[in-house]
Amino acid sequence: MSSAPLSGRTVLITGATSGIGYETARLLAERGATVLVHGRTADETQAATDRLVAAEGIDADQLCAFSADFTHLDEVERLAHRVITEHPHLDVLVNNAGMAAPERHTVTPDGNEIAFQVNFLAHYLLTGLLEPALTTGRGGRGGRVVSVSSSLHRTASIQWSDPNRARRYSRLAAYAQSQLALTVFASDPRVTAVSVHPGVCDTALLPLYAEEGASAAQGAAHVVSLCDPATEIVNGAYYDRDERVEPAAAATEDRTVKRLNKLADLLVGHTVTT
Secondary structure, eight states: OOOOTTTTOEEEETTOSSHHHHHHHHHHHHTTOEEEEEESSHHHHHHHHHHHHHTTOOOGGGEEEEEOOTTSHHHHHHHHHHHHHHOSOOSEEEEOOOOOOOSSOOBOTTSSBHHHIIIIIHHHHHHHHHHHHHHSOGGGOOOEEEEEOOGGGGGOOOOTTOTTOOSSOOHHHHHHHHHHHHHHHHTSTTSEEEEEEOOSBSSTTGGGTOSOOBOHHHHHHHHHHHHSTTSOOOTTOEEETTEEEOOOGGGGOHHHHHHHHHHHHHHHTSOOOO
């Protein structure tokens, strides 16, 4: 590459086999970063890395494939342990993997509503386990976490007594709850972290928002900007594309942050701490 401003930096992107995650991987690799490409299965992840090399011209040496199915929290733990073993310093974690809640109420083998687990709990667990790699920076430089959230978090409420929404299930409410939880989590400054709504984009999640949207590459550009150390960020802030804006009031309430951490610790099975 003619310009490599991110050379020497290592970035893990969850859900990087398609959509915004794939385009984020491409853009960061084009800027010289080493990109850890995560996908649900080994085959999907290998296909994505092969495509980045063959179709996008990325140097294969810049890409590392990692797989974990976020509907199984034990796979998330194995992913974290492998990342820390192979990449003890991580400059950026992009919590991007996401899914629309299904039409029918669905619970994972871990006992959690599937969208809440894939979109939030898995990232809560992964971020906590990767904290040593994110906080032990080269030359004292710590890493940052960029969580890809959604403007739909503003429509949400967390059902504290029934986070699985078993009593009253709505796929839109379940998805929005997962995005509010992710936004609340990103406002908790245990590590340098922000959340971002990348805009309404033409991805698998588009039907939740509108009939048409911006390209995945346009959405990814907003994520990439927040990954760049040249971009000054406000720790714990929420961004709507390139603009820092106030999130839903609940997202920054100390009581809500503490309550969510307690709930998440319970649901992932153990306390994630430094």
